[in-house]
Structure formats: structure tokens, C-alpha cells
Amino acid sequence: MRGYRMRRAGLACASVALLGLGTACSDNSGLGHSLIAGPADNVTELTVDSGLPDMSYYNGIFATVTVCVPDTSDCQSIDHVLVDTGSAGLRLLGSALTLSLPSVTDDNGVALAECTQFISAFLWGSLRSADLRISGEQVNHLAIQVIDGPVNTSTPVEGPPYAVPNDCTGYNAGTADDLQANGILGISNFVQDCGQHCTESPGLTSSNPGLYYACSSARTGDCQVAAVPLAQQLANPVALFSQDNNGTIIELPAVPPAGAPSMVGSLVFGIGTRDNNAVSQETVLQLDSRGTFKTQYPVDARPNLAFVDSGSNGLYFLSSALTAIPTCVGLLSAFYCPAFTLNLTAKNQDAKGLVSVNVKFSIANAISLLSGRGNFVFDDLGGPSTAPSSGGIGMSMAYFDWGLPFFFGRSVFTAIEGKSTPAGTGPFVAF
């Protein structure tokens, strides 16, 4: 994998060197230029590949993390952890973890667990404390989630794992087969996955959304919704680093039109904290309180709410009815299947409408892309955000989801809420 990157970098460098521009390896396929950072204390390698062995993850972006029993050298390195700018917090599959990590408990010593919400799925599992190491960065006593998945028959009475509460709803995606990864490294624009609402006492008029539970035993019904202080909630670990803690940059090379079997890039910690993470020509899009900005496609259409999300594996937007792009027939109906590759332009606008930038992207036929050529990395994989509908009234409120294809050939900055950077205070994305 590393060799592959060096080869690519070598080719890019050669052309630049001919121009006498030194050793910078740039790629101009994106709007901002993209430099793939080399090894440094604040850089860890990213791999885009098919996921865990024998899996077929399309456009999955992964890193390796090291977790340790707090204050010990009892550590485990875990690969294929999905790097997700759409969520906050480190979540690891229980089945991938060999360490025995201590529970995070409430003030009464009762163990905490979480029902983490995703679009249609959830992850359930207990909160544990771990020391996290990634590149030269470290967080001690970090609250992480150990994903339990469906009921485990060998559960001890006292737990964990704990029975999934009735109010934890959606599809339980807590298995290796579903995740096709060993976990999720959530490095979104937010510090916590929940925030202030989860600190409120639960009750009839409470704004506590019920993500966190205190579990007195493994029996069904023995987990109760809990108020959890911000410091104990699942947090974007980057925000807790002692340095380089204001955000991240995901740097990925461009992908050939037909795709690639795998790709290597860099995850850089910090924005404007070192020589290798400066903001230069990038456009900064400030986000609203929900991490969204606006996208117009076509560029003169009504704006849709939008977000950039490395954990989404395609560019998901509008509907077939609105784009006139047919969806695929059969198993791949979640994707677009145009007769030939479409080169499109959308306009991205910050939440307040002060800054806008046009973005070019491509949508290829997903059946052609995914039909068994051994490629798992595509910059032109996309699909509808919502289904066709019969009328033209109103605007769909489904989001314009700039997933991983958006990241190829770019450096994408994710600035954390409340953290200052040379390009302004987060939350923002820049590219």
C-alpha cells in the first residue's frame, strides 16, 4: 500500500519538478490543490479499499488506531477503522477488541452505554475508557463505545454487553458483516456526538434525546436513559488532543475514471498548526449548528441542505425525477446508472450565503463501475438522496450528501466547532 502511494506521488512530483517548483506533489483535479502529506507526528495513513478481509466495501476510507488499557502499556492496534467526518467519537466492534477496557460509569458507579443513531441504523454498546494513540497524537482516558451488536447468548448477568433497550430503534448495524470495518473513527465538525441535550435530566418535558443509558444489569429493561456530562460523552478525539486539536485534513489522490482497487492518502491533524497543515487556496464554508451548508444543483436551482461526509460512500443528491439521471435496476438501485459518465457542476454556499464556490463532479454508471473488475475506489459513484416523486411542488428536504468521491484529488479540511484556526473559527469545511 505504501509503495503504491510512493509510485503515485513520484509521478506527480516528476511533472512538478520539471517546472522547477520543488518537491511539492500537487494534483489539480480538485478545486483546492491537494498535497499528500508525508510521514509526520500529526499524520496517519489512510487506506481506501474493500474493507475487512473478504468484504466488498466500496469507497470505504480507513485508518489504524492503537487503543490501550488506560495508564498501561497493554495496547492493541486495530486496522480498518472507518474514518467518518459525519460523526464524532471512536467506536470499536467488541469482536475486534482483545483488550479488557474499564467501563465508563455515572456518579453512582452504574455503567453507561449508548444507542448511537445513524441514518436508518443504530450502534449499541457500552462506554469504555481507553488511551488512544494515532500517529504522534494521544488522548488518555478517552470514552469510546464498544459495539455489541445483536444479543449475545453468553452475556454475563451483570453485563456488558447489555440488552438493547426497546427505545433504541432502527437497524442494528453492530456486526462485522454490516460495518465491514472494525469500527468508526468519528472526526466530525462537532466535539461530542450528542452535546448539551444529553446532559439534561431525562423526563417528560426534557430535551434529552435518549442516546445514553445507565445499565444496572444485562437484563432487558435494566438500561435507563441517562444524563451524561459532556466530558463523558463520545467525543471527536481530535478535539481532545493536546496539540493539533482544531480539526483535520483528509488528503487523497485523484482516481482514474474506471476506479482503482485501493488508494492511499493521509489524515493530517490540526489546521494551520504546522507547516504541513496550512490553509492556502481553499474555500472556507462555515456550517450551521447542524453541520450543514447549502448546495445548488444545477447551479441555478433552489438550494438544498448539504454536508460533506467521508463516511458516505457516494455522492447522494436529489432524485431521478429532478436530475433526470436514471437509477440502477436491481440490487444497486441506491445508485445512479446514466448511459454514459456525466460531468456536472454544483454550487456550494456557506450556511449564511456569504461564500460560494462551484464544484465539478462526475456520475458514472454504477453497474459498470461495480461489476466485478476488482475496483473498490471510485470518484464518480453516486445516487439519489430521495426517490422520484410525482410532482414539482416544494423542495425535497433530503440532504445533498458529498460523500467520499468528493475527497479524491482534494484536501478537505474539517474544522471543529468552537476551535480557532487561521481560516476562522469552526465549524467549517474547506477544500
Place this chain on the structure above:
Amino acid sequence: MQRIHFGPRLFRKLLPPCAFLALLLCARPASAALGGDALSIAADQVRLAASVRILRAELYTMHELEAATGTKVREYLDSEGNVFAVSWQGPFRPNLRQLLGSYYETFLKAAGPRVSRGPLNLSLPGLVIHMSGHQRAFYGRVYIVDRVPQGLPTDEIR
């Protein structure tokens, strides 16, 4: 096809946002879960700790509940008081078991392992499901195809 213009003109705001106790008294009983006809909207309001407003359009009545979490849930009722569609938008997802009622299991069976990592779009026999978003920004709508009032464009359900 009859067009409904989506705007305040066609909606009468019958209720200001009610306080919790006031709602129990002032909301008229209605179906709450998708396809349901037995539950009262007050039950939803209790679960969501929500304020509610009721909007009447030509072909349906919409109950919009805004939870204290900031998430809005809409329930669309036909002329007989049955919920033919639900939708939500906000920082947290609503309780899908409660909101989808007898359709929850149908949703679960179809939501299984999938190739796409992003929005969920399912056109099942008789049921259409859309969900999209990410942490802190969720959206969804689910409707029963053959119970959508005739002449109502489905993208008015939002």
C-alpha cells in the same frame, strides 16, 4: 392532477404551540403511528415532549410535533383520521418503532446490510421509505403508497 400550493394560504393554524398539559386537553384524538387508527397524538406528544400545531390542507391534515430536542415530526392524516405518512427533520432521529407502528418490522427487514453507505431509499410493495442525513441532522419520510390521498403529489409530504 389537482395541485396543492404549499403555502400559508391553504393552511389554517388551528393551534398555537401548546404546553404539555394544555395539549392533552386541546388536541383532538388522532392516529399517531403510521397506518394506525387507535393511538392518540397526545401519546406522541408525551414521548417527544413536544409542542404541536395542526395544519389543514385540502386533502389532508398535518400534525407537526416539535420535540424539545429540536426535531420536528410530521404526521399526515387522511380525511378519515388515519396516518398515511410521517416525516422528520432535526438533530436526533425520532423513535422509529413508535412512529412507524406496524410498518416498523417491514422497515427493519428491508433496511438490512446494503451496498450504499448514505441515504436509505426503499420502494417496497406499498411502502416508500426515505432517510438521509448524518449525526446532528437527520431527515426521513415514510408513506403508505395506496393511502396517499388521490391527487396529492408525494413530495408535498416532507
